[in-house]
Amino acid sequence: MRIYRLSGMIFLMLAITAGCGNDKSSFNRQKSVMEKQVDSFKLAMVQMKVVGGELDINLQAAAERIARAADEGVHIALLPEVMDLGWTHLSAKTLAFPVPGGETFEQLADAARDNHIYVVAGIVEKDGDKTFNTAVLIGPDGTLLLKHRKLNELDIAHDLYDQGDRLNVCHTGLGTIGLMVCADAGAKEQAIQRSLGYMGADMILSPSSWAVVADHDNEKEPYGDTWRQYYQPVAREFQMWFIGVSNVGWLTAGPWKDWKCIGCSLVIDPDGNEFLQAPYGADADTIIYIDVETRERPARGTDWNEYWKEQGMP
DSSP, X not given: OEEEEEOOOOOOOOOOOOOOOSSHHHHHHHHHHHSSOOSOEEEEEEEOBOOTTOHHHHHHHHHHHHHHHHHTTOSEEEOOTTTTTOTTOGGGGTSOBOTTTSHHHHHHXXXXXXXXXXXXXXXXXXXXXXXXXXXXEEOTTSOEEEEEEOSSOOGGGTTTSOOOOXXXXXXXXXXXXXXXXXXXXXXXXGHHHHHHHHTTOSEEEEEEOOEEOTTOOTTTSOTTHHHHHHHHHHHHHHTOEEEEEEOEXXXXXXXXXXXXXXXXXXXXXXXXXXXXXXXXXXXXXXXXXXEEOOOOOOOXXXXXXXXXXXXXXX
């Protein structure tokens, strides 16, 4: 496994923020780690191998990488979509658990708590008779801060994952974080990420699972343009970071069985420029470290129209 470190310019981050728990006790638990806004922070892009249906193996791998990232001084680790079971693996029907409280969430919460960092991960969630493709933001004390159920799921996965029905952001000491999952970015006119921009997101973090056919040739058809088209305009318009992290490895079940997940995790900066693209390949298991520096929000609500006009944006 390779490790990379990259950093950019530093911009001052403003405003005092608080936790996003659902009750007063949750807020109080988070207050000590969220009340001070930092000027910059380090994020780990955990582009890990995910083995279909192997919950214990994947959770152990995630915990090891979270600990390794924390040793590097990371404030937040971003993991792939359904990193517990693999995208569209049929085990989602039998090995999904509640969020919070279930086995998968609690092991990730333990890793966040033990290492005193934020963790964002895509996992499969069970809620009654429904199963969701979910992203979670976990605080440094192991508390669930934000949960997002994928909205724009591919049609081939509709029989496995149920429909998400809400969208939100979380105010943290690192800035205001919005969550999406993979193909949420492809909603018509980028409606989901634009909504997060209107909600005040300083950054959008998107657990993803990017796959191609087994014989895909990256030299002839370089991977990533689709995601650039989804990420770059909105990052530029709302002056926010956009980071998608994909897993690597082979899909062993589901409609894309024998396809390969190839990483290529992507970072777009607040100017809409590509900050980096991670390595490509089914074996490109790596952690990449970046310094993230958000900018003060230049507008709010209807002021965005005037801001875009001043910037010459359509």
